[in-house]
Amino acid sequence: MKIKTFLLAILITFSAFAQKLSYPPTKTVDVVDDYHGFKVQDPYRWLEDFESDEVKRWVDEQNRLTFDFIRSTPFYDKIKNRLTELMNYPRYSVPVKAGERYFFFKNDGLQNQSVLFMREGLKGKDILVIDPNKFSEDGTVALMNLSYSKDGRFLAYGVSTSGSDWQEIRIRDVLTGKDYDEVLKWCKFSSIAWLPDNSGFYYNRFPEPGTVPKGEENNYNKVYFHRLGTPQSEDRLVYERPDAKELNFYPQITEDGKYLILTVTHGTSPKNRIYYRKLNSNDDFIRLLDEADASYDFIGNKGDVFYFVTDLNAPRYRIIAIDVNKPERKNWVEVIPEKKSVISNARIINDHFVVVYTEDVKHKIEIYTLDGKFVKEIKLPTAGTVSGLSGKQKDTEMFFGFTSFLFPLNVYRYDFKTEKLELFFESKLKNFNAGDYVVKQVFYESKDGVKVPMYVVHKKDLKLDGNNPALLYGYGGFNISIMPSFSAIRLLWLEIGGIYAVANLRGGSEYGEEWHQAGMLDKKQNVFNDFISAGEWLIKNGYTNSKKLVINGRSNGGLLVAACMVQRPDLFGAVVCEVPVIDMLRYHKFTVGRYWVPEYGNAEANPEHFKFLYAYSPLHNVKKGVVYPPTIITTADHDDRVVPLHAYKFTATLQSANAGDTPILLRVETKAGHGAGKPTSKIIEEQADIYAFIFKVLGINY
Numbered sequence: 001m002k003i004k005t006f007l008l009a010i011l012i013t014f015s016a017f018a019q020k021l022s023y024p025p026t027k028t029v030d031v032v033d034d035y036h037g038f039k040v041q042d043p044y045r046w047l048e049d050f051e052s053d054e055v056k057r058w059v060d061e062q063n064r065l066t067f068d069f070i071r072s073t074p075f076y077d078k079i080k081n082r083l084t085e086l087m088n089y090p091r092y093s094v095p096v097k098a099g100e101r102y103f104f105f106k107n108d109g110l111q112n113q114s115v116l117f118m119r120e121g122l123k124g125k126d127i128l129v130i131d132p133n134k135f136s137e138d139g140t141v142a143l144m145n146l147s148y149s150k151d152g153r154f155l156a157y158g159v160s161t162s163g164s165d166w167q168e169i170r171i172r173d174v175l176t177g178k179d180y181d182e183v184l185k186w187c188k189f190s191s192i193a194w195l196p197d198n199s200g201f202y203y204n205r206f207p208e209p210g211t212v213p214k215g216e217e218n219n220y221n222k223v224y225f226h227r228l229g230t231p232q233s234e235d236r237l238v239y240e241r242p243d244a245k246e247l248n249f250y251p252q253i254t255e256d257g258k259y260l261i262l263t264v265t266h267g268t269s270p271k272n273r274i275y276y277r278k279l280n281s282n283d284d285f286i287r288l289l290d291e292a293d294a295s296y297d298f299i300g301n302k303g304d305v306f307y308f309v310t311d312l313n314a315p316r317y318r319i320i321a322i323d324v325n326k327p328e329r330k331n332w333v334e335v336i337p338e339k340k341s342v343i344s345n346a347r348i349i350n351d352h353f354v355v356v357y358t359e360d361v362k363h364k365i366e367i368y369t370l371d372g373k374f375v376k377e378i379k380l381p382t383a384g385t386v387s388g389l390s391g392k393q394k395d396t397e398m399f400f401g402f403t404s405f406l407f408p409l410n411v412y413r414y415d416f417k418t419e420k421l422e423l424f425f426e427s428k429l430k431n432f433n434a435g436d437y438v439v440k441q442v443f444y445e446s447k448d449g450v451k452v453p454m455y456v457v458h459k460k461d462l463k464l465d466g467n468n469p470a471l472l473y474g475y476g477g478f479n480i481s482i483m484p485s486f487s488a489i490r491l492l493w494l495e496i497g498g499i500y501a502v503a504n505l506r507g508g509s510e511y512g513e514e515w516h517q518a519g520m521l522d523k524k525q526n527v528f529n530d531f532i533s534a535g536e537w538l539i540k541n542g543y544t545n546s547k548k549l550v551i552n553g554r555s556n557g558g559l560l561v562a563a564c565m566v567q568r569p570d571l572f573g574a575v576v577c578e579v580p581v582i583d584m585l586r587y588h589k590f591t592v593g594r595y596w597v598p599e600y601g602n603a604e605a606n607p608e609h610f611k612f613l614y615a616y617s618p619l620h621n622v623k624k625g626v627v628y629p630p631t632i633i634t635t636a637d638h639d640d641r642v643v644p645l646h647a648y649k650f651t652a653t654l655q656s657a658n659a660g661d662t663p664i665l666l667r668v669e670t671k672a673g674h675g676a677g678k679p680t681s682k683i684i685e686e687q688a689d690i691y692a693f694i695f696k697v698l699g700i701n702y
Helices: 004-017 053-071 076-087 486-495 513-517 525-540 556-567 592-598 609-615 645-655 678-697
Strands: 032-035 038-041 096-098 101-107 115-120 127-130 141-148 154-162 166-173 184-188 192-195 200-205 221-227 236-240 247-253 259-265 273-278 286-289 297-303 305-310 319-323 331-337 342-349 352-358 364-368 374-378 385-390 397-404 407-415 418-426 437-445 449-460 470-473 499-503 549-556 573-579 631-636 663-669
Touching: 032 486, 032 513, 032 609, 038 609, 053 645, 053 663, 053 678, 076 486, 076 678, 096 141, 101 141, 127 154, 154 192, 184 200, 192 247, 200 247, 221 247, 221 449, 259 549, 273 297, 273 305, 297 342, 305 342, 319 342, 331 352, 342 385, 352 385, 364 385, 418 556, 437 525, 449 486, 449 525, 470 525, 499 525, 525 549, 525 556, 525 609, 549 556, 556 573, 573 678, 631 645, 631 678, 645 663, 663 678
Parallel strands: 470 499, 470 549, 549 573, 573 631, 631 663
Antiparallel strands: 032 038, 096 101, 101 115, 115 127, 141 154, 154 166, 166 184, 192 200, 200 221, 221 236, 247 259, 259 273, 273 286, 297 305, 305 319, 319 331, 342 352, 352 364, 364 374, 385 397, 397 407, 407 418, 437 449, 449 499
């Protein structure tokens, strides 16, 4: 029976490439844009109207072709069943303490959405607070953006439908389990700051549709005060900057209840501003830091002294103190200077600085006094990643999550009094032995000689004969570090003998702000070179070959794999391009695309930006007559962050240009968005489709 299945798989793989797929007909239109005197054609502009019936029909036809190709494999159900088994293990979030109550999420294994629980006291019973699985039958309504009142009596929470970034804020009395009548709308990436007396909270939101010109719905962010038990229409406007419509304002109240602080941002730029005023005041906000010359992350205060993590004159970050009574720069105090390691997170807990450092893409935790004296390092279980650091300034305990490639997130509690670290929540996998696998970290040279770190994960008995399937993942942007992380979905790849590699490209923050800036704007090509060099290193060192090297990235990582595939189609055996940014000349025109201008640039407004964006924009660098590797491009119909038009236009362009018989497929998820809040069932189905695609085009039998 196994031989028969194997032969059938070979026949299906062969027949898939015996003749070119018959793609749905895709019309072209005569659209030409002028960028600073340079004419650029956009023949698939009509696909930007993804709400039109014509585009919806085109998407349906593309989906039909994709699912016919993928789900006809004899091992599709086997893949899906194994992914379901791997995902079926209990997991927890890091607890958040409010008053004497501890709040945390738990998922029994296959629940579409994790469920919010509460404990009264550290060892109290688990009490259900909210089960978002009851929001909808298919799990596509998610619970997000939680904010607890200081005593834990009230909870403001966001509800997102079908993966949208837009949320409705609701308020629950934790003791009665009842929601208040009011629902706060037009919220996206909102911050919520409760008054100490529970009478209400500050929050930021966008304008009501119709009150601003069309296309401006993601501008004019404002701060409001909402009084508990009143309709949103009575919310009081607290702050706005109509003169600077692209700024966002995130309110925060200091833990001592003395100050209201606004963190002011422009798009995704790490360079921000800080405004503040006394909490009980209606005076104008004082612009403490208003030059947007660096990143300033407020981490707490001691009276009138504010503490910040900043990269000002310190690309690997340091901690400074500013006395708001004498805020001149000459009076600033450096508390913890910049080190070789990068500060990735810091909080004040137990009146100490708890600092999470990144050192060669692995975390460590150090504790300092408030005057900067080193106290101790907390020893972690292995090389891995700290997440969800939780605790308040006067707490004598803290919690954090810890994970690595082969170990799911475990939650730890540290007691400052006893100086003991204990396992608080443990995640246990079924039918997987981490001891059968190995994690290595290597450093390879990029095109310009820069050393780039990469993690490589595989079975212990792997033979370096150059014949193994390898999956190379990367991101490289927006100051985001890609740290060691666990994915049950990824275990299937390791089980079949696959190699999983993560390249820590420039553009992230693995080595601080300089590493970030070396991969943004006109230096973005460095990121692609880093990734291409990672693939070449894996081949040169006998891990895989170009026919079995698969590349994968999401969002900005989707841009990464698309650009690398267009630049080096010969290097890759398959491409998995998820929710990608593709049209680099027009990305800023849609939803929150303008947030990314500090990272990517603006081809329309700046001739120099146009030159480097046009030089690498995947959409504009596809060439007719080239054989491109098998490619699957994924998106979702409710993705209002990276809108699906990017995936649509790239699919159409590749399908038209590809000279080979290799499949170029589009997979469009329904009732889903950019990824946040996606139900477990949809995750399993999507990943089963991706694995089936990879196995089929690489000729892997499962």
